Amino acid sequence: MSEARIHCHAAGGLIDARLAQAGWLRLNAQQGESLAAAQRLHRLNLSWERGRAATQEGDFIVIPLELVLLQDEAFRETVVLFALGKERLISVEQGPRLHALDQAGEQLLASMGDGCALDPCTAMFCMLDALNDAAHASLRDIAARLDERSDAVAAASGGFDTAKRQAGVADIASTAMALGEAEELVAKAVEGQLMLARAGRWLRRAAGDAHWGQRLPVLLSDIHSLRRYARFQHDKIRNLQQSLMTTLDIKQNQVIKVFTVVTAVFTPPTLVAAFYGQNFAYMPELALPWGEWMVMGLTGLFALVPLAYIKRKGWMR
Secondary structure: OOHHHHHHHHHHHHHHHHHHHHOEEEEEOOOHHHHHHHHHHHOOOOOHHHOOOOEEEOOEEEEEEEEEEEEOOEEEEEEEEEEEOOOOEEEEEEOOOOHHHHHHHHHHHHHHHOOOOOOHHHHHHHHHHHHHHHHHHHHHHHHHHHHHHHHHHHHHOOOEOOOOOEOOHHHHHHHHHHHHHHHHHHHHHHHHHHHHHHHHHHHHHHHOHHHOOOHHHHHHHHHHHHHHHHHHHHHHHHHHHHHHHHHHHHHHHHHHHHHHHHHHHHHHHHHHHHHHOOOOOOOHHHHOOOHHHHHHHHHHHHHHHHHHHHHHHOOOO
């Protein structure tokens, strides 16, 4: 572990200790002993098997969140469990520490340094705000990557690469797989915004509207706006997928059309060749001096007639 990371972990531990004294207990699923002690002390079920439903257990409201966040240049599906009480807030993270909660902790610590009192509802509000900002940054990154995928879809929909080769089925398949992964991420982002909105409503119920003024309604409005933006990106992915599937159908039809035209053109010459390949004892045209040229000419004519008919019908386009 590098010295910078050791220093970061040490600073994070000091911040967590100071915030724990003020009312926010930050835990991780890997801290088995501390997590078990908190469950015994407060008589809570903080395990991940409890499900996605928000429930009230004693003096606490247990609210799970599942989010897709961009952290360390990779998208992570993370789960955070909040237990909101009158005098204490407990958060349990699954996996690596979230940078969004680190930023929320620094903001809360700065507020405490300015003389502001820290209560569980204020701490949870700050964390929901930080998580919503992190989700917004993740969706912006997904949207930027979708713009790049749009160019790939345009190329796969009949464009040509630098070698002047037409985009084939393999190119379309790889682009479709990438769009499928993006669709899954955006769908989980939409679900995450719904869970954030639910956590905000529970927070308003726990503290009351008079406690917040306009802060919590503004946060809920931002969460809903981001959910609509995520749904817009989801619809955009669906449109790109539909465009790819339409292009794939057209290309497959073009391949079948080429084989059909080739079969129609070469079927009459094949029949002529099969006829003259028989072992007949006597063929009168073979005695003619121009019999061979007549057969060759008729064979070419039989090939050109269906080709002319297909071209006249416009089936070559």
